[in-house]
Amino acid sequence: MKQNNYPKLHNATWPGIVGKGDGSEPIISFDTLLEMTAAAEVDGIKFDGIDIGLFDPHVPADSSDDDLKRLADKVASYHLEIGSLVAPIWPPSGGAAMGSKEERARFVEQVRKSCHVGQRLRKLGIRPNGVVRIDSACTPDSWSQDPAGNTSLIAQTFREACDVAADYGEKLAAEGEICWGGMHSWKAMVDTLSAVNRPNIGFQADMSHTFLYLLGYNSPEDRILPADFDWNDRAALEAGLRQLTEALRPWTIDFHVAQNDGTVHGSGSHDKTGRHCLATDPNGKLNIATDAGHWLRDSNGALTKAFRHICWDGCMFPNAVMTQTKTWNDILAAMISVRALHGWQE
Structure with a gap:
């Protein structure tokens, strides 16, 4: 039987930076992550590409066209493509989407730089698809000081960012992670996206981060599962996932496969966010291949594509884990299982 070849399977490079440095473990170089991604293989199947965070020292958002040509050539030499990009919209180079006029202008400018990178990579033929990821760059606590007013400001900033992105032919995806104000619960996310009212914005679902919307860590009133939830109740968990995905799936234009153990975690400069578990973690609450279907299929079971x-x-993940071949092979195996259940052929 012919195997599915879509969706393409990508690895992310920003885990080599997020939670690293600042007195924590050293940053893992872009070249090391690229090499390990290209080397992973399960039953003859390999990763198809990488998604990139536009951060120093990996790939700066203000990379020159010559820099991006070198990047494209390097990635292509590993028989990989580039997909979605993460815009570095946080202070000090960026600013909170609900901040001052100057802060919001810096936010939009970082989106513009990221969209320029995206457009150049498309023209170089190395980036056939993907979005530019954003968030509100502010905390749930600061947002909660004026929910209506701050949501309005975030939506205004996102509209301006969308208009800039449209000039470059790019779409923006708001990250479903509980640490971002105005995006910290599933209801807040729907409210924010609805207020933006632009055709080129959507939602980035992450099986780990977005899973925590069920538990209401930063918005107890919006939790779907009870505080004393019995993790052995698989039927109730599936019902919760159906409720969550029915609300957010129509917005979803980018998707991360991941595992979660139902707790929050922080390291380095990145705090109070979802715990990404290894694909084989026995404490993981998700059936990765099955539960991905809540996002990849509609309520009637048809593939959304x-x-x-x-x-x-x-x-x-610790550097000692991220530099093991087995880690990436296990991750690739989980990705393959998702595509086997919910993929298609072209």
């Missing part, structure tokens, strides 16, 4: 690649996001 809303995105042409999926990515593994494995932030905050």
Whole structure:
């Protein structure tokens, strides 16, 4: 039987930076992550590409066209493509989406730089699909001081960013992670996206981060599962996932495969966010292949085909884990299992 070849399978490079440095473990170089991604192989199947965070020292958002040509050539030499990009919209180079006029202008400028990178990589033929990821760059606590007013400001900033992105032919995806104000619960996310009212914005679902919307860590009133939830109740968990995905799936234009153990975690400069577990972690609460279907299929079970690649996001694993061949082979195996159940052929 012919294997599915879509969605394409990507690895992420930003886990080499997120939670690293600042007195924590050293940053893992872009070249090391590229080499390990290209080397992973399961039953003759390899990763198809990488998603990139536009951060120093990996790939700066203000990379020159010559820099990007070298990047494209390097990635192509490993028989990989580039997909989605993460815009570095946080202070000090960026600013909070609900901040001052100057802060919001810096936010939009970082989106513009990221969209320029995306457009150049498309023209170089190395980036056939993907989005530019954003968030609000502010905390749930600061947002909660004025929920209506701050949501309005975030939506205004996102609209301006969308208009800039449209000039470059790019779409923006708001990250479903509980540490971002105005995006910290599933209801807040729907409210924010609805207020933006632009055709080129959507939602980035992450099986680990977005899973925590069920538990309401930063918005107890929006939790779907009870505080004393019995993790052995698989039927109730599936019902919760159906409720969550029915609300957010229509917005979803980018997707991360991941595992979660139901707790929050922080390391380095990145705090109070979802715990990405290894694909084989016995404490993981998700059946990765099965539960991905809540996002990849509609309520009638039909494939949405809303995105042409999926990515593994494995932030905050120790360097000793991230430099093991077995880690990436296990991750690739999980990705393959998702595509086997919910992929298609072209």
